[in-house]
Amino acid sequence: MTAALELEGLRIDFGGAPVVDGVSLTVARGECVAIVGESGAGKTLTARALLGLAPDGATVQADRLVVDGTDARGLGEHGWRSLRGRRIGLVSQDALVSLDPLQRVGSEIAEPLRIHRLASGRHALQSRVQELLHRVWMPDGERRARQYPHELSGGLRQRALIASALAADPAVLVADEPTTALDATVQARILDLLREIADAGTAVVLISHDFAAVRRIADRVLVMRDGRVVEEGATSDVLEAPQHDYTRQLIAATMHEPHQSPEGAADPVLVAVEVTKDFGEISAVRGASFSVPGGRTLGIVGESGSGKTTLARMIVGIEAPDAGSLRWIGDRRVQLVHQNPLGAFDPRWTIARSLREALAAGGVPRAQRAARVTELLAEVGLDASHAARRPIALSGGQRQRAAIARALAADPDVLVLDEPVSALDPSVRERVLRLLRRLQRERRLTMIFVSHDLDVVGAMADEVLVMQDGVIVEQGPIADVFAAPQHPFTRELLEASGSISP
Known part of the structure; x- marks a missing residue:
């Protein structure tokens, strides 16, 4: 096969300090x-160098590109502008940042x-946009x-x-x-699409921390650590x-x-009866009835747009139901941990101030x-020195x-x-998952865990709600639901995540 991309001896440094050192890649x-590799391994820097998009202050050199x-x-x-888009395209991780907020999706x-003058005229452009x-x-x-x-939604933006x-x-x-923010079924479709694109003759470079995704579509894999490739070969x-x-540790x-x-x-700490929430003509949650057992973890799973985040926002009181009731048993302090901690913190404030x-x-x-700030940081495994930093100065795991x-x-009863x-x-x-398990034991917390990652939910939850189009289509003990799903959609989610065989 003819190489579409050849990279030899890529070096990227900031102020003389190398962050990517000697990476070579042919696709x-x-x-x-x-x-693949952890945050800070140099994966994204390598990817962006392939498109001439290294950040300010970076010195980029390559023996061959x-x-x-x-x-x-x-x-x-x-x-580079003549190459980007036409010869080499980029799908970034953060679709909300990458898409122009002032431009309609079709225009983008x-x-x-x-x-690149590949289509002209309103009708031709609209037709091609709909095809895509x-x-x-x-x-x-x-x-x-x-x-x-x-x-x-996040999943729709990524698409x-x-x-x-x-x-x-x-x-x-x-x-x-490309699939970080996507639920299991959409993730499977996007990965299959990337595989189809490769099979049709495109060279695809996939940057990922998801080994299930890599196993599903990649022919070869490079493992990076501290800016170097430590292992490579057939997937x-x-x-x-x-x-x-x-590599063994990552797997x-x-x-x-x-x-x-x-x-x-x-005993339940929360009982929901026929909870409904509409946004204009869109019914986000319809007739949701369930209970949350005290000291246990309830998982909520479903595709993007299924209503799981809206349900979570009603549980914490950010949104109010249009119909039905959410009744807490006793006085409960409830706190929310957001999906995007970088966006949830005030970027101007230090962690200590927050x-x-x-x-x-x-x-x-x-x-x-001041003493409680130090205690809280220690409780989540952060050094006291992190208190003086702003959110942008922390890694993703540290921010979470x-x-x-x-x-x-706030000393909550429910997270x-x-x-x-x-x-x-x-x-x-x-x-982070081990931290949450420890905190639950030590604080006797009740947790409601919203996720599209069924593997993670299976490792954390005692009971699970499966949502589709705003409706709870299946619920029960997680061992029962995952082992013998009764609803076709639940089975589809499990099949897409690889939890059961199709």
Whole structure:
């Protein structure tokens, strides 16, 4: 097969300090090569260097960089613009940041077609946009094309971003964590789409911390650590018989033991009866009835747009039901841990100030707050020195721990966690999950765990609600639901996640 991408000896440094050192990569047409590793390994820097998008202050050098037959080492910004989109496309991790908030989705997808003059005229552009939206399984494509990014769910935004990257039919597609925010069924479809794109002749570079995704579509895999490639080879060889200790550690972190629920029933702390919530003509949650057992974990799973986050927001009181009731048994303090801790913290404040604010809201006297900040950070495994940092100066895992510390500041009885580990790499995710299990034991917390990751829910939850289009279609003890799903949608979710065989 002919190589569509050739990279040799990539070096990236900041102020003389190397962060990527000697990375080489060749991807043939029709091949998918994955790059895996923890946050900070250099994966994304390597990916962005392939498109001439290294951050300010970075010095980038390569012995060889050929993109679809073009030597890209000496290109200026004008030269790179002629390559980006047309010869090499990028699907970024954060669709909300990557999509223009002032531009409608359809116009965003059509932009590469206009720039590279691949389609002209309103009808031709609209027709091509609809083809692309259909290709990425965007529901109600005509309406979505007229909407702005903020009007779409995270999963729908990511699909729009992938459609934009595919618009000019590039020879190389770099997909940087393209399925991080997607639920199991959509993730499976997008991964299958990327595999189809590769099989049709495109060279695909997949950046991911999801080994299940890598196993599903990649032909070869490179494992990066501290800016270097420590292992590479055929995907089956690397994942089934890893040679490097670091690779073995990463793979082990993805293998969760099934959660063992305590014996005996637990009294409920929350009872929901026929809870309904509408947003205009959209029915987000319809007739939801369930209970939350005290001291246990209730998992809520479903696709993007299924209503699980809306239900969580009603549980914590951010939204009010339009009909039905949510009744707490006794006085309960409820706290929310957001999906995106970077967006949830005030970027101008240090972590200490954010924690002090939460302690003040919880009634902790001013004289005790500094000591409690240190105690909270220690409780979530953060050093006291992190208190002086702002959120942007923390890694993803550290920010999530800080977000949990802030939620604990009010001494809650119930923690509602909305996708708390979806953006974390395997080893960091496992450490956060262990932290949550320990906190639950020590504080006797009740937890409501919202996630699209069925493997994680299976490792954490005692009971589960499965939601589809705003309706709870199945619920019960997680061992029963996952072992013998009764509803077709539950089975589809489990099949897509690889939890059961199709």
